[in-house]
Amino acid sequence: MEATVIYNQNAGGADKLSVDEAMTLLGKQGYDPVYKATGDEEDLDEVLENTQGLVVAVGGDGTQRAVACRLIGKDAAMTIIPLGTANNIARTLGIEGSPEAIIRGLGNPIKLAFDVGQMESPFGKDYFLEAAGCGLFADLLYDYDPDQGKSVLRALNTLKDVAIGYEPKYWQVSLDGKPLSNEYIGLEILNTKATGPRLKLAPKADPTDGLLDVVCVKEPELLKLFDYMGKLFSDAFDEMDNVQVVQGKKLELHWNGSPFHIDAQLHPDPQQANTQDCHGQPISIELLPGALKLYKPGKVAD
Secondary structure, eight states: OEEEEEEOTTSTTGGGOOHHHHHHHHHHTTOEEEEOOOSSTTHHHHHHTTOOSEEEEEEOHHHHHHHHTTTTTSSOEEEEEEOSSSOHHHHHHTOOSOHHHHHHHTTSOEEEEEEEEEEEETTEEEEESSEEEEEHHHHHHHHHOGGGOOOHHHHHHHHHHHHTTOOOEEEOEEETTEEOOEEESEEEEESSSOBTTTBOSOTTOOTTSSOEEEEEEOOOOGGGHHHHHHHTTTTOGGGSTTEEEEEESEEEEEOOSOOEEETTEEESOTTOSOOGGGTTOEEEEEEEEEEEEEEEOOOOOO
């Protein structure tokens, strides 16, 4: 099988695996590796337009999303070699270990039907692998600015700065036709367990179960704020007071002017001059079950 290698040389762990090493290891597992050099995401349009076989995305969550969005509904499958900082997609799927061990596992892959989220808003249609949401966590992603350096500690400090004094807003929301409208400081729709700088908002989420995990966060008491922040990096955030997690397939809401994110992208663009006409416009977020064919490394024989 042909294996098209997409390699992000700017990924945080790029020093752990070179292109040549990836090609050699894939060849040993019976693949016919082909390296496609890309300068930016736009280059992927041409590279992946008619691709077949397996696409190997070597990099972080951003690289994996860029590749996945171009393979939705296609016959080509995808696998990920996580070299980023957060690696939320790989962690959710249990893809761990050295790059060499992961590639060896592709000799006996587990074939998954990976769900993909789709958002339609006044600003267009887009897809997400991890999460989409609005309120506190969208503001956190904007202030966090990963270009300034990625770390859990810096994310925690940014969250503290954003969260203190954050005012809840009313959201008109329904999930599969059932009302969820209320005042929230954050509303997150997750496909994976975590998003952004490893924020574990939905520790029970499963991107192969055909359901989105909708996390509704009401304003916590100030004295409990730091407890909430700590739980974001454990597996217990969904057990906190004022946090409600419900599952469904399609969420509809009306935009109230708060920024929202789709994976690591923010909408509307902070530089956009006038979004007043978009207030009150509908936003639809739904799941595309099994839209992406994904290979997960299998067990390696001793």
